[in-house]
Amino acid sequence: MKLFHAPGSPYSRITRMAVIELDLQDRVAVEEATLRDPASVLLPFNPVGRVPSLVLADGTTITETTPVLMMLDALVPPERRLLPGADRPRALAAYGRVLGMMDGIAVWNRELRRPEHERSPGVIALEALRAVRVADALERDAATGVFTQRDAAWFALVSLLGYCERRHTIFAWRLARPALAALFDAAQSRPSVAQTVPPAGPAR
Ligand SMILES: N[C@@H](CCC(=O)N[C@@H](CS)C(=O)NCC(=O)O)C(=O)O
Known part of the structure; x- marks a missing residue:
């Protein structure tokens, strides 16, 4: 199996951390792909051109x-799986919440990558407000024990905050959010986290 990723992508980082956490390095080769590039090695497998993309032995490509x-989880015994099931609704809710914030941050960051005259102040204001709102909710989640398990919600949160820390520094996510900051700082020594730190982006 092959997992296509991009070093700066917070989505593909979640799956890279999962490969390490689930001890699947022997079964899943990890390959970097360029994004928004008509010559990308990814496009013959995934016409959408987004990472993460997981190519199975028979060529079937799982995206998103x-x-x-789900596919990686299926390779390990049930007790080791990372995605919370319906029996853990709070964890499932937190996972969805983190992904929702990631989507918003991605939109905000994309606006900032445009030349200044092409940026939409309305979109930026909306996404900045959304990010504050969700980060405050996540701070409450972290303070009330929602992220105590090392599950997909936890890895997604670490990836999201790592993206903000390294590539979306305009968002002062640590401010007045001590539980999130403590969780993030403590996570850094974990091998799957330390081995997948994204490169620093331009200051924005
Ligand atoms: N909803 C997708 C989002 C994935 C995504 O947006 N990936 C970005 C990198 S962070 C990407 O591949 N962008 C390339 C493009 O938009 O063409 C998921 O859950 O995986």
Whole structure:
């Protein structure tokens, strides 16, 4: 199996961390792909051109973070799986909440990558407000024990905050959010986290 990723992508980082956490390095080769590039090695497998993309032995390509995690989870015994099931609704809610914030941050960051005259102040204001709102909810989640298990919600949260820390520094996510900051800082020594730190982006 082959997992296509991009080093700066917070979505594909979740799946890269999962490969390490689930001890699947022998079964899943991880390959970097360029994005928004007509010559990308990814396009013959995934016409959408997004990462993460997981190519199975028969060529079937699973795309989008959650289906990729489902596939990786299926390779290990049930007790080791990362995605929370319906029996853990709070964890499932937190996972969805983190992915929702990731989507918003991705939109905000994309606006900032445009030349200044092409940026939409309305979109930026909306996404900045959304990010504050969700980060405050996640802070409450972290403070009330929602992220105590090392599950997909936890890895997604670490990836999201890592993206903000390294590539979306305009968002002061740590401010007045001590539970999130403590969780993130403590996570850094975990091998799957330390081995997948995204490169620093331009200051924005
Ligand atoms: N909803 C997707 C989002 C994946 C995504 O947006 N990936 C970005 C990198 S962070 C990408 O591949 N972008 C390339 C493009 O938009 O062409 C998921 O859950 O995996």
